[in-house]
Every structure is written in C-alpha cells, then in structure tokens.
Amino acid sequence: MTNNQQLKYMNLTLKIWRQEDSKAKGRMVDYKVTEISEHMSFLEMMDVLNEQLVNKGEDPVAFDHDCREGICGMCSMYINGEAHGPDRGVTTCQLHMRMFKDGDTITIEPFRATAFPVIKDLVVDRSSFERIQQAGGYISVNTSGNTQDANSIPISKHAADEAMDAAMCIGCGACVASCKNSSAMLFVGAKVSQYALLPQGQVEAADRVRNMVAQMDLEGFGNCTNTGACEIECPKGISLENIARMNRELMKASI
Amino acid sequence: MALNSKIPEGPIKDKWTDYKNHINLVNPANKRHIDVIVVGTGLAGGSAAATLAELGYNVKAFAYQDSPRRAHSIAAQGGINAAKNYMGDGDSTYRLFYDTVKGGDYRSREANVYRLAEVSANIIDQCVAQGVPFARDYGGLLDNRSFGGVLVSRTFYAKGQTGQQLLLGAYSAMNRQIARGKIEMFNRHEMLDVVKVNGKARGIIARNLITGEIERHSAHAVVIATGGYGNVYYLSTNAMGSNATAAWKIHKKGAFFANPCFTQIHPTCIPRSGDYQSKLTLMSESLRNDGRIWVPKHIEDAKSLQQRKMKPTDIPEENRDYFLERRYPAFGNLVPRDVASRAAKERCDAGFGVNATGEAVYLDFAAAIERYGKTQAKIQNLENPSKEKIYDLGRAIVEEKYGNLFQMYEKIVDEDPYKTPMMIYPATHYTMGGIWVDYNLMTTVNGLYCIGEANFSEHGANRLGASALMQGLADGYFVLPYTIGDYLSNEIRTGKIPTNTPEFDEAENDVKERLNFFINNKGEHSVDYYHKKLGKIMWDKVGMSRNAQGLISAMAEIKELREDFWKNVKVPGKLDEMNPELEKAGRVADFLELGELFAKDALMRNESCGGHFREESVELDGEQKGEAKRNDKEYAFVAAWEYKGEPSAAVLHKEELEFKDIELKQRSYK
Numbered sequence: 001m002t003n004n005q006q007l008k009y010m011n012l013t014l015k016i017w018r019q020e021d022s023k024a025k026g027r028m029v030d031y032k033v034t035e036i037s038e039h040m041s042f043l044e045m046m047d048v049l050n051e052q053l054v055n056k057g058e059d060p061v062a063f064d065h066d067c068r069e070g071i072c073g074m075c076s077m078y079i080n081g082e083a084h085g086p087d088r089g090v091t092t093c094q095l096h097m098r099m100f101k102d103g104d105t106i107t108i109e110p111f112r113a114t115a116f117p118v119i120k121d122l123v124v125d126r127s128s129f130e131r132i133q134q135a136g137g138y139i140s141v142n143t144s145g146n147t148q149d150a151n152s153i154p155i156s157k158h159a160a161d162e163a164m165d166a167a168m169c170i171g172c173g174a175c176v177a178s179c180k181n182s183s184a185m186l187f188v189g190a191k192v193s194q195y196a197l198l199p200q201g202q203v204e205a206a207d208r209v210r211n212m213v214a215q216m217d218l219e220g221f222g223n224c225t226n227t228g229a230c231e232i233e234c235p236k237g238i239s240l241e242n243i244a245r246m247n248r249e250l251m252k253a254s255i
Numbered sequence: 256m257a258l259n260s261k262i263p264e265g266p267i268k269d270k271w272t273d274y275k276n277h278i279n280l281v282n283p284a285n286k287r288h289i290d291v292i293v294v295g296t297g298l299a300g301g302s303a304a305a306t307l308a309e310l311g312y313n314v315k316a317f318a319y320q321d322s323p324r325r326a327h328s329i330a331a332q333g334g335i336n337a338a339k340n341y342m343g344d345g346d347s348t349y350r351l352f353y354d355t356v357k358g359g360d361y362r363s364r365e366a367n368v369y370r371l372a373e374v375s376a377n378i379i380d381q382c383v384a385q386g387v388p389f390a391r392d393y394g395g396l397l398d399n400r401s402f403g404g405v406l407v408s409r410t411f412y413a414k415g416q417t418g419q420q421l422l423l424g425a426y427s428a429m430n431r432q433i434a435r436g437k438i439e440m441f442n443r444h445e446m447l448d449v450v451k452v453n454g455k456a457r458g459i460i461a462r463n464l465i466t467g468e469i470e471r472h473s474a475h476a477v478v479i480a481t482g483g484y485g486n487v488y489y490l491s492t493n494a495m496g497s498n499a500t501a502a503w504k505i506h507k508k509g510a511f512f513a514n515p516c517f518t519q520i521h522p523t524c525i526p527r528s529g530d531y532q533s534k535l536t537l538m539s540e541s542l543r544n545d546g547r548i549w550v551p552k553h554i555e556d557a558k559s560l561q562q563r564k565m566k567p568t569d570i571p572e573e574n575r576d577y578f579l580e581r582r583y584p585a586f587g588n589l590v591p592r593d594v595a596s597r598a599a600k601e602r603c604d605a606g607f608g609v610n611a612t613g614e615a616v617y618l619d620f621a622a623a624i625e626r627y628g629k630t631q632a633k634i635q636n637l638e639n640p641s642k643e644k645i646y647d648l649g650r651a652i653v654e655e656k657y658g659n660l661f662q663m664y665e666k667i668v669d670e671d672p673y674k675t676p677m678m679i680y681p682a683t684h685y686t687m688g689g690i691w692v693d694y695n696l697m698t699t700v701n702g703l704y705c706i707g708e709a710n711f712s713e714h715g716a717n718r719l720g721a722s723a724l725m726q727g728l729a730d731g732y733f734v735l736p737y738t739i740g741d742y743l744s745n746e747i748r749t750g751k752i753p754t755n756t757p758e759f760d761e762a763e764n765d766v767k768e769r770l771n772f773f774i775n776n777k778g779e780h781s782v783d784y785y786h787k788k789l790g791k792i793m794w795d796k797v798g799m800s801r802n803a804q805g806l807i808s809a810m811a812e813i814k815e816l817r818e819d820f821w822k823n824v825k826v827p828g829k830l831d832e833m834n835p836e837l838e839k840a841g842r843v844a845d846f847l848e849l850g851e852l853f854a855k856d857a858l859m860r861n862e863s864c865g866g867h868f869r870e871e872s873v874e875l876d877g878e879q880k881g882e883a884k885r886n887d888k889e890y891a892f893v894a895a896w897e898y899k900g901e902p903s904a905a906v907l908h909k910e911e912l913e914f915k916d917i918e919l920k921q922r923s924y925k
Binding site for chain 2: 040060062066068123153167168
C-alpha cells in the first residue's frame with residue numbers, strides 16, 4: 001500500500017513452542033513460511049502457517065486472538081524474547097511483518113509465568129487476572145439506574161484524564177510476561193489507580209487495594225523490583241506511576 | 256403464527272412507565288430459586304448478567320473468550336449517545352427518538368426506540384457511578400461530541416475507547432456478582448444449542464473450549480446476547496471469533512429472524528491490502544467531524560494515483576471533488592453511514608478510487624490542521640505566522656483529538672496521515688437485523704430473550720453512530736431486568752430444571768453428531784477456504800448495492816457452496832481438546848445458512864432503505880435524483896422469517912410498522 005516502493009516478500013523460519021495440553025511437555029518446533037508480504041500483520045503470517053498445516057493434515061498452532069485491532073487483549077505471544085514482539089505500543093495483532101526481514105528466524109513462545117499456565121501451544125490461562133479483579137476491581141453501586149445525575153460531582157479534567165490513562169489497560173498480561181519476577185503490579189496498579197483517582201472510588205479504596213494485592217500474592221505473582229520492563233513492553237503505555245500509586249494506597253490503607 | 260409485538264397501550268411517552276407499574280414482580284426470596292442463563296458478555300450480556308444477579312436471580316454467564324472483558328463491544332471507539340442536553344443545544348428524549356427513527360429510515364418500532372431514548376440519560380449516570388472515566392471539560396463536567404446524521408452534540412466518550420470503558424464498567428459490575436457467587440462465569444465456553452422443554456427455553460448445550468467437553472446447563476429462562484452476524488462477509492470490523500451460531504441455533508428452534516438484509520457498511524475503514532487480509536479496521540466516525548472526504552475530479556489523475564505515478568498532495572484544490580459536500584451540502588461529511596458509504600462506492604465504481612485496487616477515497620485533515628492552526632495563532636497573538644508555524648499549531652490540536660486513531664492508522668498502513676491524507680473504504684461493521692423480539696425483548700420462543708446487536712429492534716435499516724453502545728446497555732441494565740421478571744413471576748413454583756431429560760439428551764446428541772462429522776470428514780478444504788468464498792459472494796452480490804439478478808444467483812451459489820462444505824470440509828485435531836479449527840467449522844456452517852436467508856430477505860425487499868440499497872429502487876428525477884427510494888406503501892414492515900428446514904424455504908411473517916408519533920418522510924440530508 002505504500003505509494004512509492006515495490007512490495008517486499010520474505011521467507012522466514014519460525015521456531016514455535018508446541019505443547020499439546022497443560023500436562024504435556026512442550027518443545028520448540030521449526031517451520032518455514034514463504035512469500036510473506038511486509039504488509040501482513042504478524043497474526044496473518046500465523047494464519048498462513050496454519051493454513052499450510054491444515055492442508056498437510058497437521059495440527060495448526062493454537063494461539064489466542066480476537067479483535068485484531070489491539071483492544072481485546074486476547075493475543076499474547078512472546079516474540080524474539082519480547083512480549084508482543086519488537087515494535088513498541090502495539091499488541092501482537094498490531095505488529096506488522098515490515099518489522100522483520102527476509103531470511104529472519106523468529107522465535108515464538110507463550111507468555112510465561114507461574115500464574116499463567118499454558119493451556120495449549122501459545123495459549124495461556126490468565127484466570128488469575130480475573131480473580132484479582134473479582135477481589136475488588138469494582139465500585140459497589142447497584143445497576144438500578146437510581147444513581148445521581150452524572151454531572152453532580154465535577155471531576156477535574158486532569159484527574160479524569162489520568163484515570164483514563166490507567167483504565168486503558170487491556171489485561172493482556174504483557175507486563176507479567178516481561179517481568180523477571182512475573183509481577184502483576186502494573187496490571188493491579190492500573191486498576192487500583194483508576195478508582196483511586198476518582199471520587200466514586202474513595203469509599204472502598206482501602207479494602208479494594210488490600211484485597212486486590214492479597215489476591216495477587218495468592219495467585220503466585222512475584223514482587224516488583226523497579227526494573228521497568230513492564231512499562232516498556234506495555235502495549236497501552238501504562239505508566240510505572242501506577243505501581244507507586246498502588247503502593248501509596250496500600251500504605252494508606254494499613255495506617 | 257401471528258406476530259404480537261406486545262406494545263403497551265397509551266401515549267408513547269407514558270408506555271414504559273405504565274408498563275413498569277403494572278408488571279408482575281418476583282419476591283426476593285423466590286428469586287433465589289430461579290436460574291437465568293446469559294450467553295455473551297458484551298455490553299448487553301454483561302450488563303444483563305450483572306443486573307439480574309444483583310436482583311437476586313442465579314445467573315450463569317457464558318463467553319467464548321477467556322474473560323467477559325474481551326467481548327467485541329470492547330472495540331467500539333467513538334462514543335455513546337444520551338439525551339442529557341448538557342450542551343444546551345436543544346436535545347431532548349423526543350429528538351433522540353426522532354433522530355434514531357429517521358436515521359433508521361423508518362424501519363424500526365417506535366415504542367422500542369422511544370424507550371431507548373428515555374433510558375439513555377440513566378446510562379450515563381450509571382456508568383459515571385461505576386467509575387467510567389468519560390472525557391470532561393476544564394470545569395470538571397462531562398464533554399460531548401457530534402456524530403453523523405444529527406444536528407446536536409449528545410455523544411459521550413472516553414478518548415477513542417468508549418466501548419472499552421463501558422464494557423469494563425459492566426465487567427466490574429459482573430465481577431462484584433461473581434465474587435458474591437451470584438454469577439457463575441463460564442469463560443472459554445461456546446453455546447451450541449438451546450434446549451426447549453414443553454415449548455419453553457430451559458437450557459443450553461455448551462462446549463468447553465479447553466477440554467472439548469459437552470455440557471448441559473438448565474435455567475428458567477435463556478438470554479442470547481451474542482452480537483451481530485457481520486462475519487458472514489468474512490472480512491468485517493468484527494472480531495475474528497464473532498459469530499452467529501447462538502442466534503442461528505435459536506432460529507432453527509423457533510425464534511424468528513428479522514430483517515437479515517439490514518446490515519451496516521461503515522464508510523471509514525482502512526482499505527484491504529491483500530488476499531491474506533483477515534479483518535478490516537475501523538477508523539472512528541468522529542474523524543468525519545474534521546476530515547474532508549474527496550477523490551480527484553479528473554479520471555486521469557485517479558489513474559495516476561492508482562499507478563502510484565502521483566501523490567494526493569500533487570492535486571490542486573480545484574481538481575478535487577469533495578463529493579459528500581457537493582451532494583449533501585446540509586450535512587456534508589457528517590451524513591449517516593449508509594449515505595456516505597454508497598457515495599464512496601459510487602465514485603470508486605466510476606473509476607475515481609485512489610489506491611492500487613481502485614477501492615479507496617481520501618479522508619483529508621489538511622484543511623482542519625490549517626483551520627485549527629490559524630485559530631491557535633490568533634489565540635497566541637502571533638502576527639503573520641509562517642505556514643510551518645500554522646501547521647505545527649494545527650497538528651497539535653488534531654493530535655490531541657485523534658492521536659490514537661492516527662497512530663493506529665500509521666501502524667497498519669505505514670504512512671503518516673498528518674502529511675498524506677488517509678485512505679478509507681467502506682466495510683461491514685454492524686448488523687441491524689437479528690432475532691425478532693417483542694416489546695419485552697422476548698423471541699417467538701417462550702422464555703427465550705435476545706438483547707443487544709443480536710436482536711433487530713432499535714435501529715431499523717441503518718444505525719446512527721454511538722447508538723449501539725446505548726442500546727446494549729439500555730437492554731441489559733434497564734429493560735430486560737424488568738421484562739424478564741414479568742415472565743419469571745410465573746416460574747416461582749417450577750423448581751430446578753433437571754438436565755437428565757429426553758430434550759437435553761436429544762440436543763446433546765445432535766451437537767455431538769455434528770462435531771463428530773467435522774472431525775471424521777477428512778475432506779479437501781480448510782474452513783477458511785469456505786468462509787472466504789462465502790464472503791466474496793456476499794460482498795459482490797449482497798453488499799452495498801443489490802439487484803434481483805445478483806441476489807438470485809447469490810442464493811444459488813451459497814447453497815452450492817454449503818453443499819460442497821458438507822462434503823469436503825477438512826477439520827484437523829480431536830474433539831476432546833482445544834481445537835480452534837473445529838470451533839470455526841461450526842460457525843462457518845451456520846454462516847453458510849444465514850447468508851442464504853440474508854440474500855432471500857434482500858430479494859424480497861424490493862425497496863431501498865437505510866443500509867439496504869436495491870438498484871431497482873432509486874429516485875429518477877427531482878432534487879433527490881439517484882438517491883435511495885423507500886417504498887412505505889409496500890414495505891413498511893419488519894420481515895420476520897420462520898425456519899422451515901432450508902434457508903430458501905423460510906416463511907415470511909410481517910409485523911406492520913405504525914408511525915403515530917413521527918411522520919413518514921423521505922430522509923433528506925441535502
């Protein structure tokens with residue numbers, strides 16, 4: 001689609017983690033794909049591989065994906081040692097093949113963490129995130145519609161924008177996969193922050209942060225040692241400030 | 256069977272209040288003994304599950320994704336409408352009602368639309384209370400923007416991620432109920448059939464997508480909230496997994512399917528780049544607030560652009576055709592989606608497309624950048640600012656408004672949309688048609704409800720921007736919880752529904768038989784092979800412009816393709832494991848039936864209205880020459896189809912539409 005150059009095609013070697021189910025032992029398997037257009041998305045390249053495998057009667061590579069526009073948070077590949085691959089500010093589905101060149105070998109693994117067990121091939125179980133949210137990731141308001149008028153509590157634009165920046169988290173788990181400690185603090189910090197920044201979140205703030213952090217620990221996520229890899233790999237640019245805010249909230253809650 | 260829409264008597268503005276005052280209620284102690292199944296956890300399903308659980312019912316919720324938060328409502332960008340009149344620009348419940356009925360080209364049910372407009376304001380209150388971070392102005396109050404087809408600003412938004420924030424709000428309400436044990440959540444589960452006992456929906460058969468296990472679940476009522484069927488076109492803005500299986504299964508079990516041909520082709524999507532394309536990406540309608548749509552005036556220039564011998568910036572102003580501004584001076588670039596899409600297609604079909612495939616038009620921000628730049632220069636008291644300075648100032652404003660969308664475009668297309676105009680082309684986005692429901696949102700099967708995009712009710716033949724989120728949440732938070740209570744009040748003595756009955760046996764056997772067939776067939780072609788072929792037939796013959804001849808041949812081609820699918824489809828792997836190809840096979844099998852009914856419906860409706868354009872029905876002269884021509888005399892009805900074994904054998908039932916509060920008029924945006 002670029003106006004000026006000729007389309008570039010590439011031939012690639014893929015080293016992909018294959019694992020039949022959660023109990024099986026996994027292994028890396030090599031595959032070749034040819035004539036991959038630079039305008040394909042990474043997952044379209046995976047579609048080409050899977051079509052090849054299906055036509056040969058082999059089991060295609062299982063991977064999570066859905067919206068293919070970077071918002072649902074399903075896709076979760078660890079590509080050449082980075083969550084969502086070499087580009088910045090994108091999910092795997094937004095990664096394009098123009099980031100690679102002809103002849104490359106690409107290593108593709110699932111997001112790895114104790115709290116994210118592999119279900120099959122590149123698909124992992126992120127239900128630990130669900131349980132953390134259930135522990136307190138909400139405001140206890142009935143959905144009756146009998147709430148007060150939306151404009152009755154003004155919220156400063158700054159606070160609303162900051163809450164929005166935290167709320168952009170898509171729950172993909174790239175932060176956990178990127179962290180040497182498999183910490184989920186960026187994820188939990190983002191949710192705690194969204195509510196901590198809004199007046200509606202104040203009433204339950206102390207219980208919320210305590211319960212969410214307790215559940216996070218229970219799930220087997222590691223601690224934060226301020227490396228900052230999570231912030232760099234986060235497709236939505238969630239800031240480390242959210243971890244600091246969560247720690248402050250936790251401190252406040254325990255006084 | 257005669258259709259009964261069960262619209263309450265009385266003046267339109269009192270219907271819903273009177274209705275709520277007179278329905279039967281279920282006492283809290285009895286709610287504990289009543290189970291409800293909700294399939295789908297987008298805005299409609301998620302908000303319904305949370306609210307029903309909060310009322311005290313035992314809810315079982317199902318999603319094929321690994322979390323309710325990933326349902327495709329998450330991808331809605333632009334905003335949600337509500338008649339709050341915070342801007343003081345004359346908005347009201349009536350105006351939202353009127354705009355929605357007019358925007359839908361007078362093919363929706365007045366009473367439902369009025370109710371939707373009535374509860375819209377409550378949605379915003381509710382979401383703010385849940386901590387949804389809507390955009391605010393510097394005074395701390397909520398901000399609004401404009402969308403196509405209306406003359407007021409009533410769209411609330413959270414950057415370009417409004418759907419995400421609203422869904423996370425509903426998801427948080429669900430989480431609260433999951434934690435309390437009132438919602439039992441079944442992630443990575445797909446509903447494969449509904450179970451009817453004595454004419455009432457009493458449960459579902461679902462497949463655990465991790466283990467492959469087939470499960471039986473029973474309930475006193477079943478709610479389908481599984482979204483639209485846009486993926487029948489293969490390429491659409493829907494998620495890869497979005498499917499019509501739940502809706503199609505209930506259709507085959509007695510739920511009528513209404514207006515399948517009413518499909519929205521959204522004008523501003525990123526064009527296809529090659530045959531490998533797996534989905535299309537939407538660029539929010541909000542861009543049309545500032546972007547100007549054009550193609551070259553001269554065919555030679557278009558040819559040069561197509562052959563990449565020329566750049567859009569080489570074409571001087573006087574040689575550009577801003578075709579929406581030319582044809583629709585009153586609404587300009589903000590005409591409704593169906594009108595904008597057809598106008599773009601008309602230019603491209605005439606050879607004026609601007610990319611290699613000839614299927615793209617420009618969406619240009621140069622004028623907006625200059626306009627904002629000049630305003631900023633004035634605000635900053637700059638005398639004789641240079642062109643570059645104006646550009647920089649203007650660019651900063653455009654970036655603040657649409658930065659995330661511009662970045663998304665650049666990541667996909669690898670071109671800077673600040674410097675070169677965006678290329679856009681229409682793509683399938685939303686389906687107004689769906690399962691027929693009455694005022695209670697109940698289908699033609701007792702105890703079986705359908706909400707959100709999956710039903711047909713609110714948007715007529717064309718949906719206005721920012722109205723899908725409104726409908727999903729209205730249905731789930733504020734409408735269904737009342738209407739389903741009226742039905743469930745008769746179920747308090749029923750007791751638990753057993754699953755060891757012949758009805759469940761039969762449904763489970765049918766499901767298993769079909770899955771076994773797929774695995775054992777060992778055919779020649781992959782599921783995608785068939786899905787792509789179906790998509791091509793649909794796009795070429797049942798797409799933006801339709802005629803009798805094309806529709807007849809589409810029906811025959813789809814039937815033939817379906818027969819080939821059942822002979823030659825190849826599905827690898829096993830039943831009792833995670834098997835995405837097997838999941839796709841079931842979904843495509845259903846699309847191969849739905850597609851034919853879609854074409855049949857389009858053939859029957861020999862008028863042009865909303866997203867449905869019949870080449871045989873256009874205005875021949877006068878000011879509206881060449882525009883779509885609706886035929887109220889013959890087609891002011893909802894087409895509800897009853898399943899009779901083959902899609903081609905479906906029987907038509909008509910629900911005549913009455914317009915008592917709005918005068919039927921030609922929709923003019925000139």
